[in-house]
Amino acid sequence: MAAQLAPTSALSDALVILGAAGIVIPAFARFRITPIIGFIVVGLLVGPYGLGSLVKNVPWLQYVTISTPHAIEPFAEFGIILLLFEIGLELSFNRLWAMRRLVFGLGAMELFGSALFVALVLMGMGQHVNGAMGMGLALALSSTALVLPISGTHGPVGRAALAMLLFEDIALVPIIFLLGALAPVAAEGAPSLVDILWKGALVIAALLVFGRVGLPRLFAQAAKTKSPELFLAASLLVVIAASLATGAAGLSPIMGALLAGLLIAETEYHTEVEAITKPFKGLALGVFLITVGMGIDLRVVAANFGPLALGVLGVVVAKALITGLLLRLWGQGRAIALETGILMASPSETTLIVLGTAAQAQLIQPATAQFWQIVTAIGLTITPLLAHLGRVSAGRLRNRGEDMGESVEEPEGQRTIILGFGRVGRLIGEMLAEHDRSYLAIDSEPAVVRGARASGLPVLFGNIDSAAVIDRLNLEQASAVIVTMDEPVLSLRIVRKLRALAPDLPIIVRARDPHHAAQLYRVGASHAVPETLESSLQLSEAVLVDLGVAMGPVIASIHEKRDQFRQQIMAEGELTVPPRLKVTRLRD
Structure with a gap:
């Protein structure tokens, strides 16, 4: 009898959980309330201290409560x-x-x-x-x-x-x-802190080695199958195995999960893993x-x-x-x-x-x-x-202006939007100003914004990833958007949002490396500039000029090489992503 009841109990629990997800999230989203409160309220209602306490008197409630x-x-x-x-x-x-x-x-x-x-x-x-x-x-x-x-x-x-x-x-x-x-x-029988430390260090070292050597091969094989299901299975396998490994060593399983995420973030597949x-x-x-x-x-x-x-x-x-x-x-x-x-x-x-x-x-x-x-x-x-x-x-x-200084006067008409006003963003702003091009910059660091405003520069404070901040940019008046942050996941997310809102807007993005640049082209960047390649080109230009080569031919060859690199990166962006996986990401 117990064997027959157990599956029914599990199915009713699953019904409550999936029903909560299907009802709570849309209902609370409609009223712009976080679903976090909704899930907690559902727990109050269906738990042992809510409707669950009435199951003995009202047996049918077992199907809509967590038994x-x-x-x-x-x-x-x-x-x-x-x-x-x-x-x-x-x-x-x-x-x-x-x-x-x-x-x-x-x-x-x-x-x-x-x-x-x-x-x-x-x-x-x-x-x-x-x-x-x-x-x-x-x-x-x-x-x-x-x-x-x-x-x-x-x-x-x-x-x-x-x-x-x-x-x-x-x-x-x-x-x-x-x-x-x-x-x-x-x-009695509790493990010592020393035992946990050396076992934990050993497990973390093993995970780091596997992350550098094994993870790229694992995800490359999964990607070759062009199967999102297999890609998902590989992702869950990595996170569960890492959590079990650190848990077995006496550390917290969440430390293994965090480490697994960090290791996958270093591969070219991290965007797909995050989406799936x-x-x-x-x-x-x-x-x-x-x-x-x-x-x-x-x-x-x-x-x-x-x-x-x-x-x-x-x-x-x-x-x-x-x-x-x-x-x-x-x-x-x-x-x-x-x-x-x-x-x-x-x-x-x-x-x-x-x-x-x-x-x-x-x-x-x-x-x-x-x-x-x-x-x-x-x-x-x-x-x-x-x-x-x-x-x-x-x-x-x-x-009230008590934290960010006086309000800034935004330029009117066509202007370039600079997202991130650190070292790179500030230099771009200076070059635009030198050529009489107006711009508006956004940054989320209070110290950066205060310093820029003290110099009279048009910089606004805001979380660049916020929908409200993107709405405030007035993209219809923007001549171009330049994304300067050295945060690969954030820049991919922002480029995807911008391209969805403004299909014809030029979007120029700072990329960490060629793989990151290829990902940026896939989500809609007009130009992606890898830092590693630009450093190599600048070094080449300097050494050629010092060796006595004329400046004109050097600059021409640098531009030609840059175009070749860009074509290779764009080709790589098309060839390294399985078509079915790419469609899934672009929908997201």
Whole structure:
């Protein structure tokens, strides 16, 4: 009998999850509300504390409720793993290395600063020092699964949040070991930190070697079959294998997922992998949010509303205050510090893990752990609301001119749009101005915008990947758009959007290398300029002139060679992508 009921239970759970995805996402999108809240509300309704509690009296409700909440937890964990995998795809080892000061500087200060502040408050309320430290570290964590989909990873808010969240993910294993060391009685048979470190180092080294040697061959074979299904299978195989490997070594599985994404980001197939795995990430993340909602018992919340509200408010205010102050000390503008601080203020899904570890280590009482677990679930639920509050507050601060200086006078009529006003963008602006060509630049770094405006240059602040910013560009008045950022995934996404909005607009893009240039041509770039090739051509020009060759023939040969390279890159863009896979990407 049990064998017959189990499949029915699994099918009803699948019906609820897929029904939630099919109803929640379109309904909430119509009202411009994030579906994150919708999935959590679904979890509240169909979970064991909602309609699921009525199944004994109303048997047919078993078909529209989650009858076995623990059965879907692996899918929720898979959602978080896919999220970290997608984050890795948007990064690269070069970008991660460039962020090292943010990750290990700002990230460490934010985590330990927030933990210390919360621990001191709890100690003042009578909590024992070891228990206060455990709860401080737990509540100082912020939600990777919710924050990054809201903030992205490219704007100033997204970069700051990404750096802090990466450090928290790295610090999770040492935190758990620290709680074990503080325990009154050490757990028997627990592995030592030294064992985990050397095993983890060995696994990471093996993954790095495989990523450099094996991944390009694996995806090349999958691409040759021209089968999107096989390409998807290879992608999922890599992320699951990497997560299992780091989990078996004692590290967090999400570290393996992040590493898998970073390794694939270094290959020429990362754009296709990102496009083909994105739908699965969204669905699995929805399952995770449903499990968060199922963990909230509204009757317990109602009975303890006052203490729970004070707990949520205290954690949110403390973390927002500490994070915002640290960002100001780090040199960020007030609007960015305010928005990021409020966004990072709620606890994390990993807070539940750390609280459980602290209770198991007898650092806190089970009732105390349960109280703060409910606070964490409520905090996760209000994260989208906090994000909206942060955006609105930061927008008002910018509109008053308190963060970005005086408003800039935009040029009228035809103008060139420069996306990114760093070293490359500023030089392009100077060359346009020298030839009496008007331009308007957009950049997401407050310091860059302030410096440019102080010099009287027409530069606006904005997240370049935002639809609102692209709408503000007035593409019908643009003579050309120049994309200067050294962020391959972001530039591909922007070029695709621009080409869809303006089919005839010249789009000139900075490319990292010939493979990146080929991808840019495929998504609609008019010209893609690889940095590596331009450096070679400039060096060739310099040495030929120094050797006594006349300038005219040298310049002519450089132009001819540049045209040859461009034709080769465009041909490569057509030949290296299987037709069926290319159609899938262009539709996205």
